[in-house]
Each structure stands twice: as C-alpha cells, then as structure tokens.
Amino acid sequence: xxxxxxxxxxxxxxxxxxxxxxxxxxxxxxxxxxxxxxxxxxxxxxxxxxxxxxxxxxxxxxxxxxxxxxxxxxxxxxxxxxxxxxxxxxxxxxxxxxxxxxxxxxxxxxxxxxxxxxxxxxxxxxxxxxxxxxxxxxxx
Numbered sequence: 001x002x003x004x005x006x007x008x009x010x011x012x013x014x015x016x017x018x019x020x021x022x023x024x025x026x027x028x029x030x031x032x033x034x035x036x037x038x039x040x041x042x043x044x045x046x047x048x049x050x051x052x053x054x055x056x057x058x059x060x061x062x063x064x065x066x067x068x069x070x071x072x073x074x075x076x077x078x079x080x081x082x083x084x085x086x087x088x089x090x091x092x093x094x095x096x097x098x099x100x101x102x103x104x105x106x107x108x109x110x111x112x113x114x115x116x117x118x119x120x121x122x123x124x125x126x127x128x129x130x131x132x133x134x135x136x137x138x139x140x
Contacts (some may be wrong), residue, residue, distance in 0.1 A: 001050060003091055005098040008045040008057070013037075016047065023081035031080065036061045043075055044102045048082070048091050056082040058095040060103055060111065074110035075103055096123050106118035 008016060013034075020030035041061040043068050048056030057132040077099065082091045094095055100123060113120050 002069065003055075003094060004049045005046055005094055006049065006127045007102075008047050009092070012047055012054055016045075019047075019054060019057045019082045019083055020079055022083055023087075024079070029081065031077040033059055043106065043108065044099055046095060046102065048095055055086040056080075056091045056095050057119050058099045058106075060099055063107070065110075072110065073108075074112055075108050077111055077113040078115070080115070086121065092119070093122075096120075100124075110130075 009068070016033060017030040020033055021027055033045075036059065037045070042059060043062055044060040046057075046058050047054045058077065058080040060075040062075055063074050065072040065074050077096070079094055080092055080099075082089075082095075100111065111125075113125055115125075
C-alpha cells in the first residue's frame with residue numbers, strides 16, 4: 001500500500017469533508033474543518049492519498065492558551081480522520097507524524113489534542129501534562 005501524505009489543496013475540500021463525515025458518522029467534524037478554514041485558523045492541513053484517492057485527513061489550527069502570566073500560542077490537532085475502510089492500517093499514525101513534523105517545520109512548539117487516550121500518547125501527548133488546561137468542550 002503506497003500512502004502519499006501531502007498538504008491539502010482547494011480541490012481537496014469535498015473529499016476532505018467526505019472523509020471526516022464518514023469517519024465520524026456525522027457532519028460535525030466535517031463542518032468544523034470548514035469553519036476553521038473559513039475563519040483563517042488553519043495552520044497545517046494534510047491529506048493521505050492512496051491511488052489518487054483521499055483516504056485520510058488531519059488538521060492543526062491556532063489556539064491560545066491563556067495563563068496567569070500571558071498567552072501562549074499553540075496548535076490544536078483536530079480532527080484527524082481516516083475512511084472506515086482504511087482504518088487500522090497505519091494511515092492515521094502517518095498523518096499524525098507528518099502533521100507534527102510540518103508543525104515543527106513551521107516553528108510551532110506546542111500542540112494540544114482532545115482525543116483518544118490510547119492513541120495519542122505514542123506521539124508524545126500526555127493527559128497528565130494537559131490536566132490543568134480547561135477547554136470549552138468538556139473532558140476528553
């Protein structure tokens with residue numbers, strides 16, 4: 001299986017919407033991607049392709065972490081999606097690795113994620129380190 005990871009293009013938008021809709025079985029994440037893109041918050045958006053078909057997507061958008069001593073600029077990883085027929089084949093892991101590398105290449109030093117606690121720690125994410133952060137979406 002030859003998976004190509006690349007930055008999204010405007011022509012990819014419908015396929016990205018479909019991947020997110022299929023992976024999450026709702027329009028919410030697909031619409032979130034569009035809203036973040038339309039709001040100018042997106043810093044990194046990558047797709048995974050197999051045989052010229054988009055089978056996965058990952059998005060990193062700007063987020064501010066407000067502390068007692070100031071605001072820290074960071075990125076939020078959300079969502080990451082793979083077509084159900086292509087899940088559990090390593091595509092999501094490849095998207096996360098490539099996405100984090102792209103974030104580092106652009107000079108970003110901090111990424112937060114609200115996601116599966118069994119998946120994301122392998123990439124350096126820590127629920128313990130994030131415990132003191134509050135978010136508008138509840139626990140995760």
